[in-house]
Amino acid sequence: MPDFSTQKRLAASVLAVGESRIWINPDPEVAGEIADSITREDIRSQIEAGNIKAKPKKGNSRARYRVRAAKRAYGHQKGQGRRKGAKGSRSPRKVVWMTKIRALRSNLKELREEGEIDRHTYRMLYRKAKGGEYRSTAHLNAYIKAKGLTRSD
Known part of the structure; x- marks a missing residue:
């Protein structure tokens, strides 16, 4: 040939x-x-x-990827040995903060609208949340309960 x-x-x-x-x-x-x-x-x-x-273009099969993605969505295959990059690169600090502060603020708003806390307490707790005082909504609620900040009508 x-x-x-x-x-x-x-x-x-x-x-x-x-x-x-x-x-x-x-x-x-x-x-x-x-x-x-x-x-x-x-x-x-x-x-x-x-x-x-x-000849036609060859494509890579995504079947194996889909299986792995499903397992990861379930929480598998995410151990220490699988991780590359710092904690802050896998979930950026800003994103973590935004998620947390939005949850805290919506919780505070809800408490104020339901009449659980008055507007002065709301403002004080809002500022503390902005300052990073609370780890989570559970922490915020525990603080409110411990300090007796709920309205006792």
């Missing part, structure tokens, strides 16, 4: 794909005809004749 490197290069250029994706008909009867094709015009005529084609 003759060397079709020039034909492959030209065909790749004409079809706008990589050389590895070029298929040339292995039939010995057509080989001489393809070997004589040395211009782009010749290559185009061979493509039309079906002697040169572009």
Whole structure:
């Protein structure tokens, strides 16, 4: 079988794909005809004749990824040995803070609207939350209970 490197290069250029994706008909009867094709015009005529084609793109299967992602969603495969990057890079400090402060503020708002706390207490607790005094809504509620800040009507 003759060397079709020039034909492959030209065909790749004409079809706008990589050389590895070029298929040339292995039939010995057509080989001489393809070997004589040395211009782009010749290559185009061979493509039309079906002697040169572009192989389809190969895709990577996502099946294994989906299985792994499902396990991770469940909490598996997330151990120490799997982690790269600092704690703050896996869940940025700002995102952690935003999640926490939104929860605290909505909790405070709820308590104020239900009449559990008055507006002065709300303001004081709001400022303390902003200052980072409470770890969580549970911590905030425990503080309110311990200090007896709820309205006892």
